[in-house]
Amino acid sequence: MAHTLLVAGTASHVGKSTVAAGLCRYLADRGVSVAPFKAQNMSNNARATPGGEVGVSQYVQARAAGVAPSTDHNPVLLKPRGDGESQLILDGEAVGHFEARGYYDEHWGDALDVARAAHGRLTESHDVIVAEGAGSIAEINLHDRDLANVETARFADADVLLVADIERGGVFASLVGTLELVPDDIRDQVAGAVITKFRGDRSLLAPGIDEFEDRTGVPVLGVLPYDDPGLPEEDSVALPPVGERSVVGADDGVPGDESITVAVPRLPRISNFTDLEPLAREPGVRVAYVPPDATLDEFDAVVLPGSKNTVDDLLALTNAGFGDRLQSFDGPVVGLCGGYQMLGEAITNAAIEGTGDTDRVEGLGLLPVTTEFSESKTVEHVQRDLDGVGPLSGASGTVEGYEIHMGDSTLTDEAARPFDGDGAATDSVLGTYLHDLFVNEIARGAFVRNAFESAGIDSPAANERESGDPYERAAGLVADHVDLGPLGLADW
Incomplete structure (x- = not known):
C-alpha cells in the first residue's frame, strides 16, 4: 500500500506547490517511485497530457518525480471563466460550464468518485503519493465538500504536513487557528508543520516554535528560507489585481537604461501567464503586467497572453482603447493562444465562449486572421519547425509546447506561417497557439534580441539569471530544512 502525504496549507500561496515538488524530486533522486496528486485544482494555468488537461503544478511535480504527467495526477480541474462560472474538467475532459452551486449540487459526487479512482490507480504503481491541498484546509464552510484537502486526507489515509507562510505575518496564529478549525479526525492526521518564506535569524523564531508545539503537540518540522526555485506559478494570486501594474524580472543587476520592458495586458480572465516567466528570467528583460487602459509609450515590446474567455477579454481591451494604442506601437508584438485570436480581424461564433449572445x-x-469558435477543444503536446519571421526573425529549428484552445484561425490575406504552416506573422507582429513558446531558447533568444534591436539597446549576454535546476533547488530546500522522519519518509 502506497504511503500518501498531503501537503496542506493555512491559506493560498503559502508554498504548498514548492514543498510538494521538492518532496517529489527528493524522493525520486533516492530511487523512490513517487507520484504527485491533487484531487481538485482551480487554475487557468493548465498543461496538456496525452489524456487531457491538468493543472500546471501537477504537471511540474510529475516532471520533478520523473514520471510522465497524466490526468490521474489532477483528476478534477476547474478553470474559472468569469462571472462565478468555471469549466469543469474530469479526467482531462471538459464536462461543461457551471456556477459553484451547480457544481456542488450536481457534479461534486462525480468529482469525488473520479478523484478516488485516480488516487487508487496511482497507489497501485507507486510507493509514495505526494498530494497537494488547495487553499486553506480550514475552510469550515466547505468541510463537507473539500475534495482537495479533507476528502483527500480521508480516502487516502494521508499524513498531513501543514504549510504556513511567515511573510504575510501572523504565522503562529494561522497555524493554531487552522488546527482548531480542521475536523477532529483530520487533526489527528497532522504529522507536523512547516514555516515558509522566512528571512533573517532562525533563532529568533525559537520561542514561538516552542510555545506553538507546547500548545498544539504538533512539531514544527522545518523553517524554509525565502527562496524562489523558479517553478511556474499555479494561479493568478501571484499577479497584480486587474487595474494595477506590476513588474517582474528587475533583480538582475542590469541598469534600467540598458534593459527592455515587455508590456503584458493584465486581462481580467488571464490564463497560462506562466508563458511569460522565461522572458522575465532573461538578463535585462522586465515583464510589466499593465492595466488594459495603460499607455504603451514606455515599453519596448508587447505580449498578449492567453485567456480563459477570449471574447470578453477582447472586449475589455477594445473598450479600454488598447487596440488603438497597439496599432500605433512600433515594437515587436506577440500573441499567444487567446492573444493570437485577439490580434486578428474578428472572432465568429463568439457566443460559444463569450458571456453575451453576439455572433461576431x-x-x-x-x-490578417479570422477565428471561428466551435464546441470542440484542442488539447495536445506539439512540436513545430520554426521558420522565424517578424518578432522571431533569425530563429530556425524545432520548438515544442502545448496547445489548449477552442476555435480555428484562418488567414484572410497573405502572411507568413512560421510554425509548420500554423500561426501568422507580419514584419512586427506574430501570433501562435503554442504555449511554452518562450521556454524554447531559439524562440526566446530571437524575441529578446529583436526587442533589444528595436529599442536601440545592446543586448546583454543571453543566459538565464536563475542558477541550477529548479526541481533540484526545490528538493534542496526540503532536504536541507525539513525533518522528514515524522512524515514517514526518512528511510526512503
Missing part, C-alpha cells in the same frame, strides 16, 4: 466580435486588427 471585431479583433484588434494587427494580423
Whole structure:
C-alpha cells in the first residue's frame, strides 16, 4: 500500500506547490517511485497530457518525480471563466460550464468518485503519493465538500504536513487557528508543520516554535528560507489585481537604461501567464503586467497572453482603447493562444465562449486572421519547425509546447506561417497557439534580441539569471530544512 502525504496549507500561496515538488524530486533522486496528486485544482494555468488537461503544478511535480504527467495526477480541474462560472474538467475532459452551486449540487459526487479512482490507480504503481491541498484546509464552510484537502486526507489515509507562510505575518496564529478549525479526525492526521518564506535569524523564531508545539503537540518540522526555485506559478494570486501594474524580472543587476520592458495586458480572465516567466528570467528583460487602459509609450515590446474567455477579454481591451494604442506601437508584438485570436480581424461564433449572445466580435486588427469558435477543444503536446519571421526573425529549428484552445484561425490575406504552416506573422507582429513558446531558447533568444534591436539597446549576454535546476533547488530546500522522519519518509 502506497504511503500518501498531503501537503496542506493555512491559506493560498503559502508554498504548498514548492514543498510538494521538492518532496517529489527528493524522493525520486533516492530511487523512490513517487507520484504527485491533487484531487481538485482551480487554475487557468493548465498543461496538456496525452489524456487531457491538468493543472500546471501537477504537471511540474510529475516532471520533478520523473514520471510522465497524466490526468490521474489532477483528476478534477476547474478553470474559472468569469462571472462565478468555471469549466469543469474530469479526467482531462471538459464536462461543461457551471456556477459553484451547480457544481456542488450536481457534479461534486462525480468529482469525488473520479478523484478516488485516480488516487487508487496511482497507489497501485507507486510507493509514495505526494498530494497537494488547495487553499486553506480550514475552510469550515466547505468541510463537507473539500475534495482537495479533507476528502483527500480521508480516502487516502494521508499524513498531513501543514504549510504556513511567515511573510504575510501572523504565522503562529494561522497555524493554531487552522488546527482548531480542521475536523477532529483530520487533526489527528497532522504529522507536523512547516514555516515558509522566512528571512533573517532562525533563532529568533525559537520561542514561538516552542510555545506553538507546547500548545498544539504538533512539531514544527522545518523553517524554509525565502527562496524562489523558479517553478511556474499555479494561479493568478501571484499577479497584480486587474487595474494595477506590476513588474517582474528587475533583480538582475542590469541598469534600467540598458534593459527592455515587455508590456503584458493584465486581462481580467488571464490564463497560462506562466508563458511569460522565461522572458522575465532573461538578463535585462522586465515583464510589466499593465492595466488594459495603460499607455504603451514606455515599453519596448508587447505580449498578449492567453485567456480563459477570449471574447470578453477582447472586449475589455477594445473598450479600454488598447487596440488603438497597439496599432500605433512600433515594437515587436506577440500573441499567444487567446492573444493570437485577439490580434486578428474578428472572432465568429463568439457566443460559444463569450458571456453575451453576439455572433461576431471585431479583433484588434494587427494580423490578417479570422477565428471561428466551435464546441470542440484542442488539447495536445506539439512540436513545430520554426521558420522565424517578424518578432522571431533569425530563429530556425524545432520548438515544442502545448496547445489548449477552442476555435480555428484562418488567414484572410497573405502572411507568413512560421510554425509548420500554423500561426501568422507580419514584419512586427506574430501570433501562435503554442504555449511554452518562450521556454524554447531559439524562440526566446530571437524575441529578446529583436526587442533589444528595436529599442536601440545592446543586448546583454543571453543566459538565464536563475542558477541550477529548479526541481533540484526545490528538493534542496526540503532536504536541507525539513525533518522528514515524522512524515514517514526518512528511510526512503
